[in-house]
Every structure is written in C-alpha cells, then in structure tokens.
Amino acid sequence: MSQTNGEVIVTKRRGLSLDGWAVLLAFALAALVRAGVFKHIPW
Amino acid sequence: MADAVVLPQAQPVRPAVQFFKLIPGVLLLTAVGYAGKLLEQNVGKYAKAHHWTFPNIEYVLWAILIGLAISNTVGIPQIFRAGVATYEFWLKAGIVLLGSRFLLGDVLKLGGASLALVVIEIAVAIGFMTLLGRAFGLKPKLTSLLAVGSAVCGVSAIIATKGAIEADDEDSSFAIAAILALGALSLFTFPLIGHALHLTDHAYGVWSGLAVDNTAEAAAAGALYSDSAGKLAVLTKTTRNALIGFVVLAYALYWASRGQAQAIGNKASFLWQKFPKFVLGFLLISLLATFAVFNKDQIGALANLSRWAFLLTFAGVGLRTNFRELAKQGLKPFAVGAIGEVVIAAFTLGLVYGAQRIFHW
Numbered sequence: 001m002s003q004t005n006g007e008v009i010v011t012k013r014r015g016l017s018l019d020g021w022a023v024l025l026a027f028a029l030a031a032l033v034r035a036g037v038f039k040h041i042p043w
Numbered sequence: 044m045a046d047a048v049v050l051p052q053a054q055p056v057r058p059a060v061q062f063f064k065l066i067p068g069v070l071l072l073t074a075v076g077y078a079g080k081l082l083e084q085n086v087g088k089y090a091k092a093h094h095w096t097f098p099n100i101e102y103v104l105w106a107i108l109i110g111l112a113i114s115n116t117v118g119i120p121q122i123f124r125a126g127v128a129t130y131e132f133w134l135k136a137g138i139v140l141l142g143s144r145f146l147l148g149d150v151l152k153l154g155g156a157s158l159a160l161v162v163i164e165i166a167v168a169i170g171f172m173t174l175l176g177r178a179f180g181l182k183p184k185l186t187s188l189l190a191v192g193s194a195v196c197g198v199s200a201i202i203a204t205k206g207a208i209e210a211d212d213e214d215s216s217f218a219i220a221a222i223l224a225l226g227a228l229s230l231f232t233f234p235l236i237g238h239a240l241h242l243t244d245h246a247y248g249v250w251s252g253l254a255v256d257n258t259a260e261a262a263a264a265g266a267l268y269s270d271s272a273g274k275l276a277v278l279t280k281t282t283r284n285a286l287i288g289f290v291v292l293a294y295a296l297y298w299a300s301r302g303q304a305q306a307i308g309n310k311a312s313f314l315w316q317k318f319p320k321f322v323l324g325f326l327l328i329s330l331l332a333t334f335a336v337f338n339k340d341q342i343g344a345l346a347n348l349s350r351w352a353f354l355l356t357f358a359g360v361g362l363r364t365n366f367r368e369l370a371k372q373g374l375k376p377f378a379v380g381a382i383g384e385v386v387i388a389a390f391t392l393g394l395v396y397g398a399q400r401i402f403h404w
Contacts, residue, residue, distance in 0.1 A: 020320055023320055025136045027327075029136075029345075033341050033344045041348050
C-alpha cells in the first residue's frame, strides 16, 4: 500500500489462486509418480 | 503530503507462518478421514463376527458423520479452522489427479453428453429459481445468487457472482447457507433415492453431478453410491463448473445494464478470470494418460492419491457443516432453495432417464 497526494493506492499482491496451487500440487505429485519416487500409493 | 490519508497498516503475515497455521486443521482432516476408513473396514467385520445385521457403511459416510458430530457438538477450535478450510484445495487437487483415470476420448464423449444436459439444467434452474425468488418476494440480487448457486456450482459460483453484481454480504451469506444446508441434505437423500429407483452407477453419477450444487457434496453424493458413480459425478460437476464464467458474465452484464453493477470491460479476460483452472488441470492429466505418459501402476498410484485427497475433502464437508449456524440464516432463502432443489432434482432425474435411453448407459 502506498500514499500519494492524499490518494491511497492499494496494490493487490499477485500470486497463485487456490485452483492454481491445487493444480500445481497435483502435477508435482504426478511428476514424482512418473519419476518413480512414489512407486506405490496404498489405499 | 499534508492531507495524506492515514490508514492502519496491516501487518504482513509471512507465508511460512500462514503455512504452519494450516497444519493442525489438515491433520484433523486426515485423522477424521482415516477414522472413517478404519470404521468402514472394521465395523462390518465386527458386526459379522457377532452375527449382527449392520448395513455396509462406506468410508465417505463415516468421515462425513464423524465431521458432523465434531462440528455440531464440541465445535471446531480456532487452531484447526484455517486447516479445515483447505478441504476445497484437496478437492481440486483430487479432481486434477482423477483426470488420470479418464482417457481424453472418454472425457470428450462423456463430457459432451453431460454438457448438453448441463446447458439444459442451467437454463431451467436459473429460470425456475428466478420465478420462485420473485414469487417469495426475495431481494432481486439474493434471487440471482440463489439461482447461480443452484444452477452452476454452489459456493464458488455465489462468491464469483457476488463480486460481479455487487451484491450485499448479507445476501451472499444467506445464499451460501441455503446451498450448504441443501447440499448436506442431498448427501443423505440422493443415495437413498438412487437405490430406490435402481439407477445404474452411470445414471446416478450423472444425476448427482447435475443436481447437487456444491462440488464437494456432488463428489461425496456420487462416492456414497459407488466408486464409478463418484467418478461420473465429478466429471459431470466439472462440466458444470466449466460454465461458471459464462453464467457470471451474463448476470454481470444484466445488472450492469440496470446500472446496479460495474460495466465489464474485457469480456474474454473476465471469462478467463472466472474460469476454474482445475478443469484445465484435469484435462491435461487426462491428455497425458491418453498418450501413455503413465504406465498402469502409475495410474493406479495417481488414482489412490486422488482418493486420499477426496478423503480429506469428505472429512471437511462434515467438519464445516454446523446446523445451528445454518439455521440462523433465516427460513425464506432456505425455503426458496429447498423448493428449487427438489424441482431441479426431479427435472434432472427426468433428463437422466431420457439420456439413459438415448446413450444406453
């Protein structure tokens, strides 16, 4: 947040959305499975 | 700088601190979900060993019931709340991973059939809920929020629409409460109706994906019937979610034309902003599976990771549902939502019966 001549400028922090993080986690897990780091996931 | 406005400076919260705050709640989700899984495995065995007649209750229902019991008795202590709220994150990660169980051709075939049903469902649901809201004398923006929540995808659609049409916080909390309460009821009624009507897994999965509003509840209602029905419920619901941007855009344009919301500048950018990105992740994983990037064992491992993610989601559905809080929100929006849901559920059941004849599900 910065102030100039009486105006308040609120800068929105840009980052990944919840969806974006979920997709990233899913792809990271898929890459680890593909690379053979996780060979078997029990259920 | 003499007339500079002084606002209280918010202390930035470090990402590491935010991350650690999530851990207790995520552990609670895991514990509740795993307890559900253990109960599924052991209660049946115990009942059989003691010659009791006891229905086979799936882990999904156990996890939801344990969550409901905690939330509605002792409540969720503050320390767990941030982590419990991550259940939607696990749902979305689970949906992306579930993409590995569908070949892209199947997604297009099933999604194409679902898309036609979804478009009809959205048009009828919005039309009916709008008429019902007017008949009950609800505020027009609250009616819009309830219509979007019932037609597209529950809470996410209500939140997206609230910003776009500049609705009150009170209206959106009424609409969210009505949708969540009805979602909780659908978890218990949909499987019973499905079994009573002897619906196939395919027909039931598509029906719950079409008629249950919130994605977490749609996935749970499907999984309560069978694993295969759960997969189809998620696919159909994902097709519904993919249309969220178009519906929100239409509402935003409508309210802007009446001078009660800001005009939309770049419509393509608005659509991209509202589009649920996990749908793209689901399609991409499905594409990778189609091109045999993963072998059979790896697909099995990804499917199990998806199940674990859903397990945390189902625990979260129970933990975040507090009936006392929902009851506080008032009867009128709930009555409109309930009547609308019953009509939409009956209508979509008719659609599914029709589609079953055409596509031989």
